[in-house]
Amino acid sequence: MSAFGKLVSYKDWYSGKFHCEINGLDFEKEKERLGIDQQKRALDQLVDKQYNKIHEDAFAKIVRQRKASKPASERARGIIWALWKERTRFKLIMKTQDFEYAKLLKENEGLRAELAALKKTKGDYGQA
Structure with missing residues (x-):
């Protein structure tokens, strides 16, 4: 479930494939023009939906597995524990993606810093 893999242009932008700085474009304005912030919000909503679905599915599955095999209090403890494990797993996935x-x-x-250094030494168009 790689949420960042779903919005390719978002990933390409931050991996430097657009190279807007080389063309002399402003990074923030270009980001705004491409709708990066809207994509980030859409991505956050998608992740929230997936998170909620994981919990609903996990809860239904766990309830089915534990139905009538144990006393109610023990069943409830087991359900809470299983949901906590699922939540921890999901948080680990999100931490990895954030990293x-x-x-x-x-x-x-780093690429922008290198470009700025090149512009200082060679001028705007790479000429000495």
Whole structure:
């Protein structure tokens, strides 16, 4: 369930495939023009939906497995424990994706710094 893999242009932007800085375009304006913030919001909503669906599915499955095999209090404890494990697993997935996203942002900042250094030494069009 790679949420960041679903919006390819979002991922491409932060991996530096657009190279807007090279064309002299403003990074923030270009990001706004491409609708990156709207895509991020849509992505957050998608993740929330998936998170809720995981919990609903997990709850239904766990209730079916434990139905009438144990006393009610023990069944409830088991359901809570299984949901907690599922939530922990989901949070780990999200942390991994957040880490990958942060790594892409950092790489993009590094590319912009290199470009700025090149512009200082060689001028805007790479000429000495």
